Amino acid sequence: MSHILVVDREGREHRLDAPEGWRVMEIIREHGLPIRGECGGACACATCHVYVDPAWAERLPPVKEEEEAMLDEAFRVGARSRLSCQLLYAEALEGLRVELAPEGG
Amino acid sequence: MSNETVVPLERPIETDIVIVGAGPVGLFAVFQAGLLGLRCHLVDCLDRPGGQCAELYPEKPIYDIPSRPVCTGQELVDDLLRQAEPFEPVFHLGQQADGLTRMADGRWRLATDAGTVLIAPVIVIAAGAGAFVPRRPPLENLEAYEGSSVHYAVRRIEAFRDKRVVIAGGGDSALDWSLALQPVAARVTLVHRRDQFRAAPDSVEKLRALVAAGALDLVLGQLDSLEGDEGRLQAVTVAGNDGTPTRIEAEALLPFFGLKMELGPIADWGLRLDRDLIAVDTEKFETSVPGIFAIGDINTYPGKLKLILSGFHEAALMAQQAFRYCRPEERLIFRYTTSSTDLQKKLGVL
Numbered sequence: 364m365s366h367i368l369v370v371d372r373e374g375r376e377h378r379l380d381a382p383e384g385w386r387v388m389e390i391i392r393e394h395g396l397p398i399r400g401e402c403g404g405a406c407a408c409a410t411c412h413v414y415v416d417p418a419w420a421e422r423l424p425p426v427k428e429e430e431e432a433m434l435d436e437a438f439r440v441g442a443r444s445r446l447s448c449q450l451l452y453a454e455a456l457e458g459l460r461v462e463l464a465p466e467g468g
Numbered sequence: 469m470s471n472e473t474v475v476p477l478e479r480p481i482e483t484d485i486v487i488v489g490a491g492p493v494g495l496f497a498v499f500q501a502g503l504l505g506l507r508c509h510l511v512d513c514l515d516r517p518g519g520q521c522a523e524l525y526p527e528k529p530i531y532d533i534p535s536r537p538v539c540t541g542q543e544l545v546d547d548l549l550r551q552a553e554p555f556e557p558v559f560h561l562g563q564q565a566d567g568l569t570r571m572a573d574g575r576w577r578l579a580t581d582a583g584t585v586l587i588a589p590v591i592v593i594a595a596g597a598g599a600f601v602p603r604r605p606p607l608e609n610l611e612a613y614e615g616s617s618v619h620y621a622v623r624r625i626e627a628f629r630d631k632r633v634v635i636a637g638g639g640d641s642a643l644d645w646s647l648a649l650q651p652v653a654a655r656v657t658l659v660h661r662r663d664q665f666r667a668a669p670d671s672v673e674k675l676r677a678l679v680a681a682g683a684l685d686l687v688l689g690q691l692d693s694l695e696g697d698e699g700r701l702q703a704v705t706v707a708g709n710d711g712t713p714t715r716i717e718a719e720a721l722l723p724f725f726g727l728k729m730e731l732g733p734i735a736d737w738g739l740r741l742d743r744d745l746i747a748v749d750t751e752k753f754e755t756s757v758p759g760i761f762a763i764g765d766i767n768t769y770p771g772k773l774k775l776i777l778s779g780f781h782e783a784a785l786m787a788q789q790a791f792r793y794c795r796p797e798e799r800l801i802f803r804y805t806t807s808s809t810d811l812q813k814k815l816g817v818l
Contacts, residue, residue, distance in 0.1 A: 467605055
């Protein structure tokens with residue numbers, strides 16, 4: 364089964380089944396990990412912020428302006444920051460590893 | 469006669485239904501209740517009706533509204549407002565529903581955080597994913613400074629006179645307040661993660677001019693830590709994009725990172741919850757407390773789908789039961805707008 368690896372905010376790594384065509388945010392949410400994804404994947408909030416493992420940074424589609432602008436509302440944004448609703452899972456992402464970013468209160 | 473127009477804030481307003489949340493489902497509830505002759509007042513945190521549709525995705529297309537192959541969030545809201553108009557809904561905007569108590573006569577008394585008091589036999593919670601509240605940056609000891617030195621809104625510009633103010637964010641709120649406080653504050657420093665702003669071009673231009681003239685500081689980076697004593701802020705440290713820290717002395721911090729949604733005071737109303745959602749039946753969409761209903765994304769029941777159309781359906785069924793609470797002495801007869809002259813009169817088309 365295709366999978367991704369997600370590190371939660373306590374540092375625990377989870378191996379999650381990853382159906383083709385699902386947004387990474389959806390995969391994380393459907394497995395019950397704490398990701399809000401408030402806008403439902405419309406790139407209209409910043410509550411699905413993750414850090415992508417350095418090994419994967421280059422292999423993902425580039426950040427579009429809409430995502431970059433929305434990251435302005437996220438906290439502790441870095442070079443590895445992505446909004447996980449903008450990452451569609453496909454076979455090429457088998458084994459993708461991301462960390463959940465801090466949420467703010 | 470004319471002195472009746474001056475109503476003191478504390479005077480309670482009596483109505484049939486108080487709807488908490490003025491999003492699409494709350495607006496359609498006005499229509500459904502209106503057809504049955506019930507009047508509605510709506511309370512919403514935001515300063516305009518429309519909920520998430522208006523706040524999060526006014527320009528984004530929606531494709532799953534029956535008979536609307538495509539419409540934007542704002543178009544949907546505008547049409548729902550038009551549809552509700554004959555029933556004269558009253559909006560209490562920019563206020564959060566707060567305390568709810570049952571009165572001796574069985575009706576509900578709902579107070580908002582702005583002091584509005586509403587009395588009605590029926591409360592309908594149509595609050596979506598909850599109230600929109602400011603997003604708080606994850607900074608150590610932030611709570612200690614909130615209310616005293618850290619603010620998420622500006623109530624009085626004068627409160628910042630001669631203070632050194634750090635404003636964080638890159639949207640309209642951050643820029644508008646930077647510009648508004650700059651003439652008053654001792655110094656305004658705007659902190660933003662990149663040298664691009666998602667704000668009105670005119671504001672960006674004004675900001676750039678002030679920065680160029682040395683009248684306002686722009687620091688590229690992100691909030692890292694706060695320094696101070698007993699809730700009195702002394703400095704904000706910003707981590708630059710290359711990791712270099714910059715320490716900015718300041719008495720006030722205004723973070724503007726948009727809004728998030730949370731259940732808020734509704735969580736304390738004694739309703740049966742399932743995680744952060746309100747459990748309802750699927751006949752009347754009533755909560756565990758008789759007279760309080762929950763419709764739209766905020767409720768849950770077996771098979772629930774968070775679709776706007778589900779909320780519309782729930783609003784129609786809720787209204788039937790709400791009528792029984794509001795008009796216990798009257799019989800309810802189900803009619804169609806197509807054929808009922810009575811309904812057409814209510815809609816103002818006859």
